[in-house]
Amino acid sequence: xxxxxxxxxxxxxxxxxxxxxxxxxxxxxxxxxxxxxxxxxxxxxxxxxxxxxxxxxxxxxxxxxxxxxxxxxxxxxxxxxxxxxxxxxxxxxxxxxxxxxxxxxxxxxxxxxxx
Amino acid sequence: xxxxxxxxxxxxxxxxxxxxxxxxxxxxxxxxxxxxxxxxxxxxxxxxxxxxxxxxxxxxxxxxxxxxxxxxxxxxxxxxxxxxxxxxxxxxxxxxxxxxxxxxxxxxxxxxxxxx
Numbered sequence: 001x002x003x004x005x006x007x008x009x010x011x012x013x014x015x016x017x018x019x020x021x022x023x024x025x026x027x028x029x030x031x032x033x034x035x036x037x038x039x040x041x042x043x044x045x046x047x048x049x050x051x052x053x054x055x056x057x058x059x060x061x062x063x064x065x066x067x068x069x070x071x072x073x074x075x076x077x078x079x080x081x082x083x084x085x086x087x088x089x090x091x092x093x094x095x096x097x098x099x100x101x102x103x104x105x106x107x108x109x110x111x112x113x114x115x
Numbered sequence: 116x117x118x119x120x121x122x123x124x125x126x127x128x129x130x131x132x133x134x135x136x137x138x139x140x141x142x143x144x145x146x147x148x149x150x151x152x153x154x155x156x157x158x159x160x161x162x163x164x165x166x167x168x169x170x171x172x173x174x175x176x177x178x179x180x181x182x183x184x185x186x187x188x189x190x191x192x193x194x195x196x197x198x199x200x201x202x203x204x205x206x207x208x209x210x211x212x213x214x215x216x217x218x219x220x221x222x223x224x225x226x227x228x229x230x231x
Contacts, residue, residue, distance in 0.1 A: 031217045042221035090158055094217035106158030
């Protein structure tokens with residue numbers, strides 16, 4: 001299994017508070033991604049990174065920011081959490097060396113509840 | 116933009132039944148196609164993939180053929196087991212390269228439950 005650790009695994013927070021989710025990889029892969037999973041929507045891309053300090057927006061980036069100061073860590077921040085951000089968040093990494101057909105490897109997810 | 120549509124679920128089958136989960140896509144260019152599986156409490160795992168038209172991906176008894184003419188990538192298995200109970204996701208990668216690298220567009224997922 002790819003070495004991907006997400007923390008925390010579960011989080012309950014109140015509306016309006018900031019929240020940071022962490023993804024840590026031990027594979028030294030260049031590409032990292034944050035997805036959210038919601039019933040009826042599958043997985044939707046929030047942000048992704050193609051290198052240290054190189055990030056870009058996905059299809060559902062509003063209300064989220066990311067940072068990548070080291071190859072192994074990719075942080076997702078909700079500046080002011082809202083109930084619509086209650087979801088399961090997945091980090092994924094990609095093996096750049098095998099070309100664009102390379103599969104994504106996923107962490108086990110963080111379940112976030114905003115009350 | 117790119118999109119993936121999966122058949123509505125959930126799907127409930129008896130053990131040893133034949134499984135089909137339909138997947139169709141809309142994309143520009145020449146996407147690669149994937150099936151991922153998610154077991155309870157876990158992240159997604161790659162099940163199989165196909166990178167060009169008429170390719171057949173296969174793994175663990177599951178198969179899917181990349182049909183460009185019908186823009187489809189249906190998942191099949193001849194005889195399902197209780198252990199196949201999971202959520203199945205169809206996905207595509209636009210293959211544009213550069214900074215588009217690796218981004219996947221997912222279908223909504225299909226819940227499969229197999230009873231003994």
